[in-house]
Amino acid sequence: MSIHIDAAKGSVAPVVLLPGDPLRAEYMATNFLTDVTQYNVVRAAYGYTGTYQGQRLSIQATGMGIPSMTIYATELMRDFGAQVLIRTGTAGGLADDIQLRDIVLSQAASTDSSIIANTFGPGITFAPCADFALLRRAEELAQDAGYRVRVGNTLGEDRFYNDEMDKQKLADYGVLAAEMETPGLYLAAAHYHRQALAMMTVSDHIPRDEHMSPDARQSTLDDMIRIALRLGSEAAAQLDE
Ligand SMILES: O=P(O)(O)O[C@H]1O[C@H](CO)[C@@H](O)[C@H]1O
Numbered sequence: 001m002s003i004h005i006d007a008a009k010g011s012v013a014p015v016v017l018l019p020g021d022p023l024r025a026e027y028m029a030t031n032f033l034t035d036v037t038q039y040n041v042v043r044a045a046y047g048y049t050g051t052y053q054g055q056r057l058s059i060q061a062t063g064m065g066i067p068s069m070t071i072y073a074t075e076l077m078r079d080f081g082a083q084v085l086i087r088t089g090t091a092g093g094l095a096d097d098i099q100l101r102d103i104v105l106s107q108a109a110s111t112d113s114s115i116i117a118n119t120f121g122p123g124i125t126f127a128p129c130a131d132f133a134l135l136r137r138a139e140e141l142a143q144d145a146g147y148r149v150r151v152g153n154t155l156g157e158d159r160f161y162n163d164e165m166d167k168q169k170l171a172d173y174g175v176l177a178a179e180m181e182t183p184g185l186y187l188a189a190a191h192y193h194r195q196a197l198a199m200m201t202v203s204d205h206i207p208r209d210e211h212m213s214p215d216a217r218q219s220t221l222d223d224m225i226r227i228a229l230r231l232g233s234e235a236a237a238q239l240d241e
């Protein structure tokens, strides 16, 4: 067990999907996995392990924000041996041509967080980025399924409510969407030499003040969840080889 995950070693699979919302973790486990066991309830950060298309996968809620994400990502990799981490989140669109329901794959994660400076000191602006093999395969799976998918730079911001930040400028520089965890995930994965990818469904468009209805949110998240599960099960099969 670790400080925030009260589970026996071996109860977490090498491939872990990471929604922020614990209820999304429960929804994913209940609706998509078979032979499910719940391995964590500490702080209601639910964790489940089950089977998808013959492969053992885990789903761990990470909470909101980079500090929370880095706790779970670190403990999963350091204490439970997780090798592949796939975030299944939501995001607010920034770019003009992003629409609600799009799936965004975070190729690189810009941030206003201090974690980069805390890690590398002044003078270095480390660029947290996705594992390329996961990124390429996720895009392929989404394209093949006919989903609208975008790949690019995302913003992992420290504050959900932040009207001081010049988000228009970020959009002008190609940042597709904003969320709150991916820089922490990519930085932790780089530290432990593991593979990570963040995928987000666009649930809001920030400049246009658009928001997905609860029904649309549910069905569109299902599309992303299927891509993440398929990607995760392929990664698990490769780890077994
Ligand atoms: O839907 P999740 O995965 O929680 O992700 C997004 O939603 C939360 C904000 O509402 C933040 O955690 C943000 O990153």
Ligand SMILES: O=c1cc[nH]c(=O)[nH]1
Pocket: 090, 091, 092, 093, 160, 178, 179, 180, 203, 204, 206
């Ligand atoms: O961080 C987030 C997540 C969803 N929608 C937003 O506007 N921001």
